[in-house]
Amino acid sequence: MTKKLMFIAFLASLFTGSVAMSEGFKLGGKPNPALVIFSQTNDGGWSQALDEARLRVEAELGLKIPVVQNIPENATAIRPAVELLIDRGHNIIIGSAFGYSDTFLELAGEHPDVAFLNPAGTTNSANLQSFYGRTYESQYLCGMVAGGLTKTNKIGFVGANPFGLVNWTVNAYLLGARKVNPNAQLTVVFTGAWNDPVKERAAAEALIEQGIDVIGQHVDTPTPQIVAEEKGVYGTGHHRDFSEFSSATQCSSAWVWEEYLVPEINKIVAGDWEPNPWGAFLSIKDGGTDAVGFGSAVSDDLKAQVMAERDAIIAGKHVYAGPIIDADGTVRVAAGEVLGDGDIWAMDWFVAGVTSQ
Amino acid sequence: MDFFVNWVSVVPQFAVPFALATLGLIICERSGVLNLGAEGFMLVGAMIGAGATLVTGSPHLSLVLAALSAGTLSLLFGFLVITLRVNQVISGLTMVFFAQGFTTLVSTKMNWTNKAFEGIGKIDFGPLADIPLVGRLLFDQDIVVYITILIFIVVAFAFERTEQGLRIRAVGENPEAADAAGVSVVMNRYFAVFIGCMLVGLAGAYMSVVVSKIWVDGMSGGRGWIAIALVIFARWRFWPALAGAALFGCVEALIPRIAAVGLQVPQYFVLMLPYVATLTVMVWASLGKNSSGAPGALGKPFVREERN
Numbered sequence: 012m013t014k015k016l017m018f019i020a021f022l023a024s025l026f027t028g029s030v031a032m033s034e035g036f037k038l039g040g041k042p043n044p045a046l047v048i049f050s051q052t053n054d055g056g057w058s059q060a061l062d063e064a065r066l067r068v069e070a071e072l073g074l075k076i077p078v079v080q081n082i083p084e085n086a087t088a089i090r091p092a093v094e095l096l097i098d099r100g101h102n103i104i105i106g107s108a109f110g111y112s113d114t115f116l117e118l119a120g121e122h123p124d125v126a127f128l129n130p131a132g133t134t135n136s137a138n139l140q141s142f143y144g145r146t147y148e149s150q151y152l153c154g155m156v157a158g159g160l161t162k163t164n165k166i167g168f169v170g171a172n173p174f175g176l177v178n179w180t181v182n183a184y185l186l187g188a189r190k191v192n193p194n195a196q197l198t199v200v201f202t203g204a205w206n207d208p209v210k211e212r213a214a215a216e217a218l219i220e221q222g223i224d225v226i227g228q229h230v231d232t233p234t235p236q237i238v239a240e241e242k243g244v245y246g247t248g249h250h251r252d253f254s255e256f257s258s259a260t261q262c263s264s265a266w267v268w269e270e271y272l273v274p275e276i277n278k279i280v281a282g283d284w285e286p287n288p289w290g291a292f293l294s295i296k297d298g299g300t301d302a303v304g305f306g307s308a309v310s311d312d313l314k315a316q317v318m319a320e321r322d323a324i325i326a327g328k329h330v331y332a333g334p335i336i337d338a339d340g341t342v343r344v345a346a347g348e349v350l351g352d353g354d355i356w357a358m359d360w361f362v363a364g365v366t367s368q
Numbered sequence: 369m370d371f372f373v374n375w376v377s378v379v380p381q382f383a384v385p386f387a388l389a390t391l392g393l394i395i396c397e398r399s400g401v402l403n404l405g406a407e408g409f410m411l412v413g414a415m416i417g418a419g420a421t422l423v424t425g426s427p428h429l430s431l432v433l434a435a436l437s438a439g440t441l442s443l444l445f446g447f448l449v450i451t452l453r454v455n456q457v458i459s460g461l462t463m464v465f466f467a468q469g470f471t472t473l474v475s476t477k478m479n480w481t482n483k484a485f486e487g488i489g490k491i492d493f494g495p496l497a498d499i500p501l502v503g504r505l506l507f508d509q510d511i512v513v514y515i516t517i518l519i520f521i522v523v524a525f526a527f528e529r530t531e532q533g534l535r536i537r538a539v540g541e542n543p544e545a546a547d548a549a550g551v552s553v554v555m556n557r558y559f560a561v562f563i564g565c566m567l568v569g570l571a572g573a574y575m576s577v578v579v580s581k582i583w584v585d586g587m588s589g590g591r592g593w594i595a596i597a598l599v600i601f602a603r604w605r606f607w608p609a610l611a612g613a614a615l616f617g618c619v620e621a622l623i624p625r626i627a628a629v630g631l632q633v634p635q636y637f638v639l640m641l642p643y644v645a646t647l648t649v650m651v652w653a654s655l656g657k658n659s660s661g662a663p664g665a666l667g668k669p670f671v672r673e674e675r676n
Contacts, residue, residue, distance in 0.1 A: 256484050
């Protein structure tokens with residue numbers, strides 16, 4: 012009977028989420044965060060960036076934040092891990108994956124005094140907020156670097172799968188490149204996998220054969236950057252500063268989650284945390300993503316141009332401001348307008364100048 | 369034309385993992401042991417290959433160590449399916465899951481994940497590589513490509529012309545008859561599993577040490593499963609296996625090149641091609657008038673007849 016009641020209460024909480032939110036979230040006890048990661052903290056990319064943010068949050072807030080690794084993206088694995096953490100007194104649970112979305116929503120309903128934060132998630136409630144970075148801003152800045160470095164005006168990009176959050180980095184990359192080099196062209200190759208170095212190498216080599224001399228990427232391994240170094244071309248990284256792996260890397264679109272997590276945890280502690288019902292979509296200004304690690308090939312002048320655009324973006328400049336025409340000639344953003352968040356997430360087109368399959 | 373030459377000259381590096389893995393599986397299966405663990409043995413080979421390169425600094429030695437590691441793990445597989453006679457399908461799948469966990473655990477503990485290294489490069493044949501059309505295909509490859517051809521010749525010869533080859537074929541086709549003739553079914557199956565899995569491990573090591581020059585978790589990316597399909601495609605024969613591997617190498621090398629030159633071919637259709645090819649071949653193989661070519665005792669544990 013209690014289970015039934017709990018279920019009804021849970022359903023009710025879904026429908027009355029906005030009411031619950033106005034009452035404000037109260038953290039049960041002192042802040043005690045924990046991080047739950049679906050892969051390993053040494054993956055070189057996404058998860059490692061989260062783990063590095065964890066260490067910086069620890070240092071800034073003077074907290075001890077344990078991390079649990081290898082919790083696959085299904086409820087039977089997530090639930091026991093998170094419930095164990097809650098039993099041990101952790102009241103701020105930070106996730107790491109899209110695949111945690113549904114289970115975190117259920118858990119948030121069952122534990123109203125625990126705060127849940129989930130990067131790349133899609134669910135939100137009175138005590139759960141998903142967050143992701145507006146990577147098109149940081150990739151736009153990396154694209155400027157690529158546009159400034161290319162001699163052939165041919166830029167390449169290795170992407171994982173063609174859907175919204177990859178497509179928006181591809182488009183922003185060319186828009187950035189064209190900001191400094193109006194003749195720049197971009198060719199994108201999708202590998203169909205996030206984590207396949209063999210396919211990524213094949214893609215990078217094929218691009219370089221076509222005369223491309225700068226390679227951007229949105230896949231999880233640094234392989235395209237390693238190939239760029241071997242072949243003597245430049246590249247830009249994603250997730251973290253990839254100059255760690257390759258001297259070819261001249262700029263990286265990196266996660267800086269601590270800049271979001273520290274103020275967010277402070278809000279949770281202070282009791283004025285109100286999760287956004289659509290999740291937090293973080294601009295460079297909000298922390299989350301940034302262009303970092305400028306290499307030696309980037310001239311002072313180019314760097315100054317990039318930093319000026321960065322300042323403009325922080326001041327409110329929108330990367331997807333019209334007029335923007337796609338590769339088929341359709342006007343996607345009219346002059347004087349900017350693309351809404353919904354259209355950004357649903358982006359299934361490429362700007363003119365992008366060659367894709 | 370440049371497109372064609374560029375494409376063909378990189379095919380070997382994509383074909384070698386398929387070729388070695390398929391050859392290894394055929395050796396196992398010709399002895400009557402069905403091996404569905406290819407993906408796992410490839411992962412172990414890839415992880416040890418990269419790890420040993422990082423530790424010893426010698427990528428060539430690492431290929432050998434990787435093959436031996438996969439061979440050692442195959443003794444566990446052999447113990448399950450040959451000695452204990454556990455179901456071969458289940459044991460093979462178990463090896464995959466075991467290897468996934470094992471490689472992640474070891475590479476994390478040893479800090480081998482995502483560490484780039486120099487690996488093995490191409491052999492420099494000087495001006496030979498400049499021969500039009502075929503120069504790069506024949507003379508701009510790494511040493512393992514040539515060794516792979518050599519391994520195929522040696523294995524094909526050993527199977528058809530030596531007594532040991534005959535023994536392995538015998539225990540795979542009719543273990544009772546082989547046993548009656550005094551051929552040890554158990555020892556020959558262990559031998560075939562060990563040699564076969566070494567080659568599958570070498571296929572994995574080639575991917576990490578020669579092709580990508582880095583280890584990341586799960587990097588075999590389903591190629592072990594494709595090798596299992598290639599065995600059926602080749603009807604358990606060696607040279608068709610090499611041809612099949614070359615075909616898959618062509619497709620895998622072609623996919624990014626189509627995109628890079630900007631041909632408008634739907635993304636997911638192209639990514640689907642290798643699997644469509646696999647399905648087609650399997651349908652074709654089962655429609656054939658002849659038998660599938662599978663060894664007579666494939667998948668059947670050998671139980672010696674009880675004597676009273």
